[in-house]
Amino acid sequence: MSAVIETLEAMERPPVSMGSRLEGELLEVSMGPQHPSTHGVFRMNVALEGEIVRKLKPVFGYLHRNHEKIGESVSYLGSMPYTDRLDYFCSMTNNWAYALSVEKLAGIEVPERAEYLRIILAELTRLQNHVSLLGFLLNDMGAWGTPLMYAFREREKILDLFESLSGSRMMCDYMRFGGCRVDASPEWLARAKKIVDIFPRFVDELEQLIVGNEVVIARTQNVGKLSRDLAISTGITGPMLRACGVNYDVRKVDCYGFYPRFKFRIPLGEHGDTYDRLMMRILEMRESVGILKQAFEQIPTGPIINPKVKIRAFRPPVGEAYGRIEAPKGELGFYLISDGGPNPYRYRVRPPSFINLTILEDMCLGHTVADVMVILGSIDIVMGEVDR
Amino acid sequence: MIGTGILKGMAVTARNFVGSYFDKERLITVQYPEERNPLPENYRNFPFLVYDGDDSQAGLRCVACKICEKECPPQCIYIVKSDDKKPDYMGKPQFYPKVFDIDISVCMSCQICVEVCPFEAIKMDKDFELSTRERFDALLMRKDDLAKSNDYYRRISPTDAAEVDRKLTAAAEAAAKKKAAAAPAATKPATPTPPASNEPAPTRASS
Numbered sequence: 001m002s003a004v005i006e007t008l009e010a011m012e013r014p015p016v017s018m019g020s021r022l023e024g025e026l027l028e029v030s031m032g033p034q035h036p037s038t039h040g041v042f043r044m045n046v047a048l049e050g051e052i053v054r055k056l057k058p059v060f061g062y063l064h065r066n067h068e069k070i071g072e073s074v075s076y077l078g079s080m081p082y083t084d085r086l087d088y089f090c091s092m093t094n095n096w097a098y099a100l101s102v103e104k105l106a107g108i109e110v111p112e113r114a115e116y117l118r119i120i121l122a123e124l125t126r127l128q129n130h131v132s133l134l135g136f137l138l139n140d141m142g143a144w145g146t147p148l149m150y151a152f153r154e155r156e157k158i159l160d161l162f163e164s165l166s167g168s169r170m171m172c173d174y175m176r177f178g179g180c181r182v183d184a185s186p187e188w189l190a191r192a193k194k195i196v197d198i199f200p201r202f203v204d205e206l207e208q209l210i211v212g213n214e215v216v217i218a219r220t221q222n223v224g225k226l227s228r229d230l231a232i233s234t235g236i237t238g239p240m241l242r243a244c245g246v247n248y249d250v251r252k253v254d255c256y257g258f259y260p261r262f263k264f265r266i267p268l269g270e271h272g273d274t275y276d277r278l279m280m281r282i283l284e285m286r287e288s289v290g291i292l293k294q295a296f297e298q299i300p301t302g303p304i305i306n307p308k309v310k311i312r313a314f315r316p317p318v319g320e321a322y323g324r325i326e327a328p329k330g331e332l333g334f335y336l337i338s339d340g341g342p343n344p345y346r347y348r349v350r351p352p353s354f355i356n357l358t359i360l361e362d363m364c365l366g367h368t369v370a371d372v373m374v375i376l377g378s379i380d381i382v383m384g385e386v387d388r
Numbered sequence: 389m390i391g392t393g394i395l396k397g398m399a400v401t402a403r404n405f406v407g408s409y410f411d412k413e414r415l416i417t418v419q420y421p422e423e424r425n426p427l428p429e430n431y432r433n434f435p436f437l438v439y440d441g442d443d444s445q446a447g448l449r450c451v452a453c454k455i456c457e458k459e460c461p462p463q464c465i466y467i468v469k470s471d472d473k474k475p476d477y478m479g480k481p482q483f484y485p486k487v488f489d490i491d492i493s494v495c496m497s498c499q500i501c502v503e504v505c506p507f508e509a510i511k512m513d514k515d516f517e518l519s520t521r522e523r524f525d526a527l528l529m530r531k532d533d534l535a536k537s538n539d540y541y542r543r544i545s546p547t548d549a550a551e552v553d554r555k556l557t558a559a560a561e562a563a564a565k566k567k568a569a570a571a572p573a574a575t576k577p578a579t580p581t582p583p584a585s586n587e588p589a590p591t592r593a594s595s
Contacts, residue, residue: 078461081498146401153416164428167512173498181503182430208400213393312459312504 026054031372033062038376039136040383044360051368056361063387071347076102076177076314079347083334084171086349087385089129092121092162093327095175100256101323101334102177106316109306114179115258116299120192121162121174122257122325123288123295127199128158129328130281130288133380134206137278140377141219147209154202157195164188177314179305189296196292203285210278220275224363224375227272234359238330238352239284240379243269243276250326257325261298262291277378315342329353329380349388353381429545432512433497434529435490436536444535449509451476452485456501456510464494465501488531492518508552514544 032043041062047055067086071079083098084091096118103110110118135151159169165188166172166181174181184192210216226236228244241248249266251259267283269276318340324333330352337346356379364372408415418425439447452469468487476482501510513536520526542549 074461075459077500078459081461081496081500150404153414156416160428164430167428167430167432167499168497171496171498205400209397211393213397214390215394217393312455 025049029369031369032059039381040386042376042381042383042386044372044376046369046372048369051370053364053367053369053372056364056372058357058360060357060383060386063383065388067388068347068349072344075342076316076344077311079344080175081171081173084173085384086351086388087327087329087332087353087382088170089132089382090125090328091170091172092125092174093325093332095172096122096257097323097325097327097332098334099175099177099323100325101321101336102316104323105319105321105336105338106177106309106314108178108309111179111303111306112258112300113183113302114304116295117180117184117304118175119257119259119262120184120292120295120299121165123292124158124161124192124196126288126328127196127285127292128155129380130285131155131202131206133377134210134278134281137374137377138209138216140373141216143209143215147206150202150206150209154199161188161192161195164191176305176309176311178309179303181305183304189299192292193296196289196296199289200286203282203289207282210282216278217275219371219374220278220378221273222271223274223367223371224378225271225273226359226363230359230362231272235355236330236359238326238328238356238380239280240277240330240356242266243280244272245270250324250331254324256323262294264291274374274378313342315340320346324350327352329382329385330356349385351385351388353379354386354388357381357386427514429547431514432499433516434492434495434513434518435497435499435501435510435534436513437488437531437534438509438511438538438541439535440538444532444537446474447537448484448531448535449476449507450485450488451482451507451509452488453483453506455504455506459500459504461498461500462494462496464491465489466491485531488534490529490534491527492529493523493527508556511541511545511548 026047026049029046029048030043031046032038033041035042038044041060043059043062045055045057045059046053067082070082074082080095080098083094086094102108131151132148132155135148135155138147139145162172162174163169165184166174226240226244228246231241231244232246236244237248237250245268247266247268250256251264252266264287267280267287269280316338318338320335320337322333322335324331326332331350332352333350335346335348335350336344339345360376360379363375367375404414438449439445440449441447452467454467454469457463457465457467466487466489467485470484470486473481474484476484497512499512502512538549538553542553
């Protein structure tokens with residue numbers, strides 16, 4: 001950067017004094033798409049003044065794979081395994097959001113046991129998503145490996161549960177229109193209950209690592225502040241919105257599934273900085289454990305799938321529906337328009353991490369390059385969902 | 389005091405490190421190729437074709453109805469239906485697949501083919517060590533590679549296989565009973581009964 005280029009143009013410019021060092025001149029840096037901290041193939045064009053970010057332009061589309069167009073060309077059921085691949089950390093909640101919108105479209109009732117199973121799996125998904133996010137965030141801050149491995153150890157226990165229930169760790173493809181695919185055995189429920197019972201012990205341990213740690217506090221407090229009004233006006237959802245102190249949770253607002261039957265609180269932040277976003281995940285995990293404990297007590301026996309729903313030749317009536325759930329990353333919605341055919345006329349995903357990512361520049365301005373990584377990590381993005 | 393947070397964090401690390409020598413919960417890694425965790429029974433990876441009896445080609449349950457080919461989301465199945473009919477495992481003349489290919493580099497193991505198959509002919513395998521040195525032909529599974537015996541299916545997923553066996557024997561018994569009932573009825577010229585070959589298999593999904 002300090003090399004002097006002896007061109008006519010450079011010589012005609014007034015000399016830059018050593019004191020002002022490129023003051024007013026911005027250096028453009030392309031971060032990514034293969035940067036290890038960008039959580040996938042994500043690129044940022046950053047204009048720097050010294051080390052301070054003055055402009056930031058997110059560039060994405062490297063993982064674009066025509067998800068919505070594929071959804072319009074395969075049958076309704078055929079889209080279900082593709083939804084696993086949107087946010088590959090939370091395939092269960094993706095399945096649920098898609099199943100919910102198709103059920104809304106076709107007016108399908110879901111049996112009680114299936115609703116409870118869905119809640120159990122969604123909350124387990126929330127646990128493992130938040131746990132791995134915290135691991136990655138600490139990784140981005142320079143605590144290489146160790147916290148991430150602790151987080152992945154706990155995540156793997158939950159993924160083992162998913163594997164023994166649905167057959168696959170991450171690509172679960174578990175939910176069907178009008179219920180679930182496989183019934184959970186009593187042994188599975190007992191095993192899940194045991195894992196959930198000892199889970200708070202791990203959350204305590206993780207909290208010990210984070211809370212009060214000088215490095216974490218210095219790197220996160222007052223970094224990437226997001227104001228309440230900006231968050232609302234840009235459509236941010238999920239823990240990021242609640243970290244700004246906005247009480248908005250689709251589980252409470254929309255009352256989908258059997259969530260009104262459960263007692264749980266919505267944790268809210270105060271400052272909207274990265275530290276609040278981090279603590280929001282820890283508090284949400286504690287609430288999820290509470291929901292899971294209630295669900296294990298209340299789960300009834302009975303059928304898990306509505307027998308009226310056909311697997312083959314499923315044709316919902318003409319109409320449109322938007323089904324949304326509170327995915328671990330925010331509001332995940334599927335908008336479907338049916339023309340009465342075997343595949344949707346329009347299939348649109350409202351991905352939480354894509355919309356949360358649009359605010360990145362506003363949060364990063366005025367911070368250093370090293371903070372950009374932490375802020376990006378606290379948004380919790382998965383490129384499979386951003387690019388679709 | 390500055391540094392307490394870091395010391396607290398180090399205590400957690402130390403507890404995990406020492407604990408890994410005593411607590412099974414803290415030491416969860418296995419030395420993979422030598423040591424293996426047992427696979428859960430519901431585990432699924434790539435479909436295979438089930439055959440009954442000893443002959444892997446004649447005993448195939450598949451009747452080339454092409455439902456799985458149509459329903460497969462990534463379209464990785466390719467079937468060519470036979471021109472002639474051969475007796476299937478129940479002794480009924482049926483079509484059979486002349487070609488049945490699955491491109492496992494495309495397959496995403498979603499098991500929709502298993503769910504839509506009305507003849508219990510395609511099931512999910514548990515074999516996950518499928519790496520090859522060759523990119524093209526080795527990843528295109530032909531009919532001979534896909535055919536695996538019912539005994540194998542019973543071994544890898546005993547609960548599901550027992551359920552399928554029970555369903556199929558019940559269906560065979562029902563079919564035999566119907567045949568026995570239809571045989572005297574067929575002698576009566578007044579009531580026209582449909583020929584047995586047109587009867588759908590009792591396990592066919594009612595759609």
